[in-house]
Amino acid sequence: MIPPIANRFVAGESPATVLEHVRRLDDRNVRAIVNLLGEHYDDRADVRADAATYRTLIEDIARANLEACLSVKPTQLGLDLGEDVFREELEGLVEAAVEHGVFVWVDMEDHTTTDATLDAFESLADEYGDDENPRLGVCVQANLKRTREDVERLADVPGKVRFVKGAYDEPTDVAYQDSTRVNEEYRRLLEYAFEHFDGGIAVGSHDPAMIDYAISLHEEYGTEFELQMLMGVREDAQEALAREYPVYQYVPFGDRWSSYFYRRVTERKENLWFALRAIVGR
Template sequence: MIPPIADNFVAGETAPEAIDRALELDERGVSTILNLLGEHYERPEPAAEDRDAYVRLIEDLDDAGVEACVSVKPSQLGLDLGKSTFRSNLETVVETAAERDAFVWIDMENHETTDATLDAFEALATTHEWTVGVCLQANLKRTRKDLARLIDVPGKFRLVKGAYDEPEDISYTRKARVNEEYRELLRYALANRERGIAVGSHDPAMIEHAGALAAEHGADFEIQMLMGVREPAQFDLAADYDVYQYVPYGDRWLSYFYRRVAERRENALFAVRAALGV
């Protein structure tokens, strides 16, 4: 059982608990992106198990009439074992989504996985249009070129600032510089496509900036935030935007919870208040 502090950030250990969370959010006007926790497998069996779990999740969501996306990590589907293992498992998940009119997000991990992830996204978005999306990180110096390369691919982009501690020669390390790059990526994306853009940020200034750019260029975008972070703002924003909450679940919740708390001071304070009941 997930303890009270952690359950602010993780929906539960089972798929039914995650689906219940999606139903609750839907009642409040917020959509859901479900992520089964798991990553960096050294054997093919766990990757295949998670592949099959995602297939069942997509089928269960469809059978329950719940419109929720799923989000997978490349290393979870076997990228550490080789590109072919990753691509084969990912294709199975995406094909199921295409059959069920569902959607699959591909999370981005560290810079060593970027090429394999983007190549898989481009190939699958071409064969299964508007069924798959990928995450692009503003802190990587290469991302402007990646976005330009993929701007006409019929899939979605989630633009984030980036959470991985990358080498200085390939990344921007100052917060102000990352913010500047994020604004430029938003500008380019919203000026060059009408849909399929996700603002993955809890930063009110970035969301306001995206809104102004969208109005200027006649484009559309959605907002994506994490479970347990600025949830009142998510419900408020849902009155004007398509808002998605990224909802993790599964029995590997402990490391995810510690990362969420460590990433942001306000997350740590939130966890302490939850523990004290204040």
């Protein structure tokens, strides 16, 4: 059982609990991005088990007509076992999702996975989607020095792109270390996307300044976008923003919740404060 300190950030351990959370979000006009926690598998059986859970979720989401999509990690789908394994598992999921009308996001992990992730995304986005009906999305991280070139490459791909600042502890030769510089890069990436993309921009940030900047770019260029935030962080703001803009909440679940929770409360001091408030009930 997930303790109270963690259940602010994780929607239970079972598919049933996460689907109930998604239904509650639907009532608040907030959409869901569902992620089964798991990563860096070195056993194909673990990969297949998670892929099977995702397929069941796809069917459940479609049957219940919920406003929800999925998000998967490359190493959860076998990237550590080889790019061929990852491609095979991801394509199987995308095929099932397209059949049931469910969108799939591919999370971005540390910089060693970037090429394989983008290659798979580009190939499958071209195969299963089009400009009018994208079926796949991918995440890019502003702290990586390569990301501007990656975003330029993705501008014409018929998929969605999620922009985040980056949460992994990357080496200095590949990533900006200063938060001010990362913020500058994030703004530049948003500027490029709103000017050059036809749509499909996802702003993954809790930073009010970045959200306001994205809204101003939307008003300037008319480019469609959505906002994405984590479960348990600024949920009042999520509900308020959802009155005017598409808002998605990233909703993790599963029995591998401890490492995810630790990452959430250590990457931002505000998240630690949220967790402490959960203990004292304030």
